[in-house]
């Protein structure tokens with residue numbers, strides 16, 4: 001269900017860019033990256049912006065975390081498109097569960113939330 005690797009935001013707002021993706025994107029630790037955000041997907045590529053730390057972690061800018069509601073512990077799907085690393089929210093859109101997800105019309109829900117929707121429809 002995830003397009004790439006699922007990682008969680010740590011206590012300091014950082015996300016580990018998996019080594020496999022850093023290699024594919026030819027990004028070294030401490031390299032500077034450019035970041036842009038479109039439709040809830042943050043894209044990173046080699047550039048002049050914020051740097052990866054020595055462990056391959058990228059600190060997600062506070063304004064991105066605020067506007068996207070990416071709190072500490074939020075699971076993110078990290079994948080490649082061309083030479084860019086793309087990062088987007090992962091998990092149930094209602095409760096942030098990351099296991100047992102189903103997708104309906106592009107929206108991800110866990111089975112528990114999907115059952116609640118089904119029950120509400122039957123009651124209506």
Ligand SMILES: [Zn+2]
Pocket residue numbers: 092093094095096097109110111112113114
């Ligand atoms: Zn859920």
